[in-house]
Amino acid sequence: MQHEDNPITEYVRRVNEETRRFAYELLTENERLRTRLPVLQRERDDARAEVTRLRQEVERHRRERSDPQEALPGTGVESSAFESRYAELEQQNFSLMNLYVASYRLHGTLRQDEVIATIREIITNLIGSEELGIFMRSRNSSRLRLVASMGIDAAAYDSVPLGSGIIGSVARSGRPFVAEEGRGEAGDHERTLTACYPLKVGKTVTGAIAIFRLLEQKPALEPIDRELFTLLSTQAAMALYCTELHGRLEASAGMTA
Amino acid sequence: MRPRRILLVDDAETILLFERMVLGRGCYELLTAHDGVEALDLARREKPDLILLDVMMPRMDGLQTLQELRKPGPTASIPVIMVTTRGEEKSVSEAFTSGCTDYIVKPINGVELLAKVRNYVGR
Numbered sequence: 001m002q003h004e005d006n007p008i009t010e011y012v013r014r015v016n017e018e019t020r021r022f023a024y025e026l027l028t029e030n031e032r033l034r035t036r037l038p039v040l041q042r043e044r045d046d047a048r049a050e051v052t053r054l055r056q057e058v059e060r061h062r063r064e065r066s067d068p069q070e071a072l073p074g075t076g077v078e079s080s081a082f083e084s085r086y087a088e089l090e091q092q093n094f095s096l097m098n099l100y101v102a103s104y105r106l107h108g109t110l111r112q113d114e115v116i117a118t119i120r121e122i123i124t125n126l127i128g129s130e131e132l133g134i135f136m137r138s139r140n141s142s143r144l145r146l147v148a149s150m151g152i153d154a155a156a157y158d159s160v161p162l163g164s165g166i167i168g169s170v171a172r173s174g175r176p177f178v179a180e181e182g183r184g185e186a187g188d189h190e191r192t193l194t195a196c197y198p199l200k201v202g203k204t205v206t207g208a209i210a211i212f213r214l215l216e217q218k219p220a221l222e223p224i225d226r227e228l229f230t231l232l233s234t235q236a237a238m239a240l241y242c243t244e245l246h247g248r249l250e251a252s253a254g255m256t257a
Numbered sequence: 258m259r260p261r262r263i264l265l266v267d268d269a270e271t272i273l274l275f276e277r278m279v280l281g282r283g284c285y286e287l288l289t290a291h292d293g294v295e296a297l298d299l300a301r302r303e304k305p306d307l308i309l310l311d312v313m314m315p316r317m318d319g320l321q322t323l324q325e326l327r328k329p330g331p332t333a334s335i336p337v338i339m340v341t342t343r344g345e346e347k348s349v350s351e352a353f354t355s356g357c358t359d360y361i362v363k364p365i366n367g368v369e370l371l372a373k374v375r376n377y378v379g380r
């Protein structure tokens with residue numbers, strides 16, 4: 001009996017071939033898996049890192065929701081700075097309103113008594129003093145004449161020679177006096193003088209405004225007060241000058257009528 | 258809803274103009290009076306939501322006006338802020354005793370005025 005024809009042998013041969021083929025496939029698959037393993041390990045590590053990152057992100061958002069201040073540490077400081085700046089601008093705005101109101105009122109009339117009343121209102125209500133004197137100087141005159149006052153002895157200031165005391169010196173020099181900047185040579189009644197500003201039309205001194213004690217609730221002059229004084233120094237002088245001209249025009253119109 | 262109505266009372270046109278400029282920035286209807294008699298008439302007729310009241314005025318001063326406003330009637334509960342040069346403790350006390358709601362001393366600080374008005378009538 002020949003081996004080739006033996007069915008058992010044929011069977012064994014076939015099984016052997018299949019086993020060999022199967023083993024080859026297994027080895028091939030094993031090799032494939034072996035090379036695939038590091039890739040999968042890398043992907044697993046990346047996924048783990050991403051999960052950790054996402055967990056941290058979630059935690060951060062959770063904290064932000066509960067405490068925005070911690071999430072935006074600079075916001076409080078920035079907001080506070082904006083608030084301060086806004087308050088500063090608003091105060092500047094109100095100071096400008098003061099100046100506008102004063103100017104509007106001064107030039108709203110051609111009657112001298114109304115201009116003088118306005119000057120008193122500005123000093124009392126916008127600057128804060130109820131002791132004041134308003135002086136005017138006639139052309140070529142060497143004296144100041146008191147035309148309005150409030151809270152002072154009018155008789156003591158009725159007529160002030162140019163160069164006499166602080167008020168007279170201000171009228172002669174054209175330079176203002178403010179008490180905290182150093183006292184000038186005070187006259188008998190000028191001890192409580194807070195400020196004296198000349199009234200000037202161009203370079204010509206036409207009078208003066210003297211402010212004595214400030215209101216009790218006002219400890220000192222503020223920067224806006226000096227701006228108001230500067231405005232009064234020119235605008236009030238111009239307004240009074242215009243009322244004088246208007247008065248003369250009316251008088252001459254009345255004479256020729 | 259109508260805008261909040263504020264009655265400004267002062268004999269000084271300068272102050273009335275300043276108050277109008279400060280409060281004109283808000284949504285308020287502004288009325289003005291130059292003395293206590295005019296103020297009482299306007300207050301009873303227009304029933305403002307707030308009154309800014311000067312003290313030193315001709316015909317009827319602020320304290321007398323305040324006492325009249327506080328009598329039983331349509332003006333009794335209107336908030337009144339006294340606006341005055343009188344900053345001494347005695348004057349402040351007298352104003353509150355007469356029935357004012359708040360107090361502002363002159364020279365007026367625009368920031369303070371606006372804050373107090375908003376406190377009573379909103380923006």
